[in-house]
Amino acid sequence: xxxxxxxxxxxxxxxxxxxxxxxxxxxxxxxxxxxxxxxxxxxxxxxxxxxxxxxxxxxxxxxxxxxxxxxxxxxxxxxxxxxxxxxxxxxxxxxxxxxxxxxxxxxxxxxxxxxxxxxxxxxxxxxxxxxxxxxxxxxxxxxxxxxxxxxxxxxxxxxxxxxxxxxxxxxxxxxxxxxxxxxxxxxxxxxxxxxxxxxxxxxxxxxxxxxxxxxxxxxxxxxxxxxxxxxxxxxxxxxxxxxxxxxxxxxxxxxxxxxxxxxxxxxxxxxxxxxxxxxxxxxxxxxxxxxx
Numbered sequence: 001x002x003x004x005x006x007x008x009x010x011x012x013x014x015x016x017x018x019x020x021x022x023x024x025x026x027x028x029x030x031x032x033x034x035x036x037x038x039x040x041x042x043x044x045x046x047x048x049x050x051x052x053x054x055x056x057x058x059x060x061x062x063x064x065x066x067x068x069x070x071x072x073x074x075x076x077x078x079x080x081x082x083x084x085x086x087x088x089x090x091x092x093x094x095x096x097x098x099x100x101x102x103x104x105x106x107x108x109x110x111x112x113x114x115x116x117x118x119x120x121x122x123x124x125x126x127x128x129x130x131x132x133x134x135x136x137x138x139x140x141x142x143x144x145x146x147x148x149x150x151x152x153x154x155x156x157x158x159x160x161x162x163x164x165x166x167x168x169x170x171x172x173x174x175x176x177x178x179x180x181x182x183x184x185x186x187x188x189x190x191x192x193x194x195x196x197x198x199x200x201x202x203x204x205x206x207x208x209x210x211x212x213x214x215x216x217x218x219x220x221x222x223x224x225x226x227x228x229x230x231x232x233x234x235x236x237x238x239x240x241x242x243x244x245x246x247x248x249x250x251x252x253x254x255x256x257x258x259x260x261x262x263x264x265x266x267x268x269x270x271x272x273x274x275x276x277x278x279x280x281x282x283x284x285x286x287x288x289x290x291x292x
């Protein structure tokens with residue numbers, strides 16, 4: 001226990017000495033190294049670029065470096081426009097924001113501004129889309145996800161009370177419908193699942209609306225903590241159930257980049273959230289089944 005405390009204390013001290021830009025840039029490079037588009041014309045230049053940036057801080061402090069990475073990603077996005085996930089576009093915007101920020105005299109301040117703007121606009125558009133979608137606020141959207149989407153299997157089974165057999169049957173029914181749209185694919189639910197869908201729907205909607213307002217409004221002083229509290233609540237609650245790792249990592253890095261560096265508690269919390277998002281790929285349902 002003593003060795004653990006000493007190691008934790010040394011790690012905390014090392015992190016406290018690092019600047020926001022140093023940590024944000026290196027975490028972004030980790031994301032790019034692990035999760036950037038897997039086509040050869042991205043991987044060949046991206047791997048040595050990321051390794052160079054991780055090894056030498058002078059490299060990622062130049063705007064040309066991030067502009068080059070942004071250009072590589074842009075080529076991949078335009079060549080695979082309809083196959084690119086939304087979070088991949090956000091990663092590209094974030095790399096471009098890093099290029100603009102490090103070109104300024106005060107890169108940390110500009111990085112914080114760009115992070116708030118990107119987070120605020122992303123969540124604002126998400127809230128508007130959800131508000132205009134007739135099947136979202138009713139709970140139907142999440143109900144369908146719980147019934148069919150493997151990323152929410154453990155939540156649907158452990159919290160929603162849906163059996164493994166019903167989940168397998170639902171997924172088989174959807175596969176049949178995809179192969180033959182003329183067929184009817186009945187789905188099996190449980191009494192608890194529609195209630196869970198409504199709760200999750202309004203939790204997500206209200207939390208995302210809070211994040212959008214907090215990040216776009218010019219909050220100062222103690223009110224600015226609203227941004228960090230809302231973002232951390234989103235990260236820890238969402239990635240206890242979902243496994244969209246890249247999106248969570250990007251949000252954690254942008255949240256970290258915009259916070260007041262004097263708030264060491266939030267600083268550590270964002271880094272823990274970064275790890276927590278990675279744990280989102282863990283098959284929680286299998287673990288629960290083993291220990292139940």
